[in-house]
Amino acid sequence: MFANKKDKIVIEIGSGWTKVILGSCLGRKKKNGRVNDSIRIREVFSLETPKLHRNEFDVIAEEEKHFQPGFDKAELIRELKEIMRTKRIKAEDVIITISDKSVISREMILPKVDQDKLKGIISFELQEFLPIDPKMYIIDFKIIEQIRVGEIEKYKLNVAALSKEEGQLYHDLVHELGKEPFALDLTSNSISKLFDSDRSINGTVREIEKKTIAYIDIGYSNIKLHIIEKGVLKFTRNIDGGMKPLQVDNSKIVESDHSIELIKKWIGSLEQMFKFYTSRETERKIDHVFLLGGGALIPNIDQHFSDNMGVSVEIIQEIENLELQKESFDCSVPVYLNAIASLIRR
Numbered sequence: 527m528f529a530n531k532k533d534k535i536v537i538e539i540g541s542g543w544t545k546v547i548l549g550s551c552l553g554r555k556k557k558n559g560r561v562n563d564s565i566r567i568r569e570v571f572s573l574e575t576p577k578l579h580r581n582e583f584d585v586i587a588e589e590e591k592h593f594q595p596g597f598d599k600a601e602l603i604r605e606l607k608e609i610m611r612t613k614r615i616k617a618e619d620v621i622i623t624i625s626d627k628s629v630i631s632r633e634m635i636l637p638k639v640d641q642d643k644l645k646g647i648i649s650f651e652l653q654e655f656l657p658i659d660p661k662m663y664i665i666d667f668k669i670i671e672q673i674r675v676g677e678i679e680k681y682k683l684n685v686a687a688l689s690k691e692e693g694q695l696y697h698d699l700v701h702e703l704g705k706e707p708f709a710l711d712l713t714s715n716s717i718s719k720l721f722d723s724d725r726s727i728n729g730t731v732r733e734i735e736k737k738t739i740a741y742i743d744i745g746y747s748n749i750k751l752h753i754i755e756k757g758v759l760k761f762t763r764n765i766d767g768g769m770k771p772l773q774v775d776n777s778k779i780v781e782s783d784h785s786i787e788l789i790k791k792w793i794g795s796l797e798q799m800f801k802f803y804t805s806r807e808t809e810r811k812i813d814h815v816f817l818l819g820g821g822a823l824i825p826n827i828d829q830h831f832s833d834n835m836g837v838s839v840e841i842i843q844e845i846e847n848l849e850l851q852k853e854s855f856d857c858s859v860p861v862y863l864n865a866i867a868s869l870i871r872r
Contacts, residue, residue: 542746744821
């Protein structure tokens with residue numbers, strides 16, 4: 527882990543909206559007896575992610591036979607450049623944050639060996655279990671914990687593989703913005719770094735290091751579930767179907783019979799995921815649920831979740847050690863949380 531106080535631009539390209547922040551991670555600081563990453567935000571903005579016309583998308587994919595994003599890259603670059611120019615954003619380094627939906631992910635248990643050997647074993651295992659050529663993917667991993675299987679020490683790992691074509695597209699996008707690529711992050715990884723130790727959330731200290739907490743990110747076209755157990759990311763799933771069908775009035779989501787039915791559908795899918803996770807080990811349970819993402823702005827959504835899930839549910843509105851440099855900009859914490867967390871580099 528390192529602290530780099532130099533401001534960075536984080537761009538989270540969502541299927542509905544692209545969120546951008548300018549800020550820095552000031553390193554881990556002690557406050558009220560707790561040590562957490564301190565984050566400073568100087569600017570935020572969002573724009574509707576420009577879409578490719580469906581016919582154009584089909585033609586390009588058919589003719590070129592390689593990865594194509596679900597957005598209009600040239601138009602997104604044009605709009606980002608214009609807004610950054612207007613807001614006088616001069617920072618050079620860019621972190622791109624993408625959804626886990628783009629990534630092949632697996633949990634693996636492998637022998638405890640040095641990092642170089644581990645990379646080789648992971649590539650072999652992916653090739654054995656998945657129909658992919660590891661040479662065509664960017665592969666990364668995170669050690670969840672060290673365990674003992676019989677007399678052998680092993681690692682439990684989260685492994686992620688992103689196609690090199692997609693990675694190159696984001697690399698090129700940053701260069702075409704006139705900026706420098708600094709990092710490519712996953713929403714699951716960023717959230718796990720932000721909530722890996724006890725922290726005050728919404729003004730109350732949470733025992734993250736002792737509890738199992740579900741973080742539900744309700745996006746435009748899908749819902750991302752991250753379960754962090756005792757500060758360690760243990761489970762991530764994507765559920766198709768986000769807030770796209772909801773009625774929007776003056777850029778605000780309104781509560782309606784339609785929204786309530788959609789929320790119940792989400793809850794049904796999430797409860798299946800919870801049951802699958804808790805059934806893998808005895809005495810496992812979800813202690814608390816936090817909501818984030820654009821869907822967290824649906825009126826009374828936390829109450830609907832609490833009433834139907836039988837567990838306490840909150841929207842993340844405020845987190846400890848987050849400093850907003852301006853009072854003038856509208857930094858909706860649940861909406862920008864993935865981008866905010868991506869400033870933590872470790």
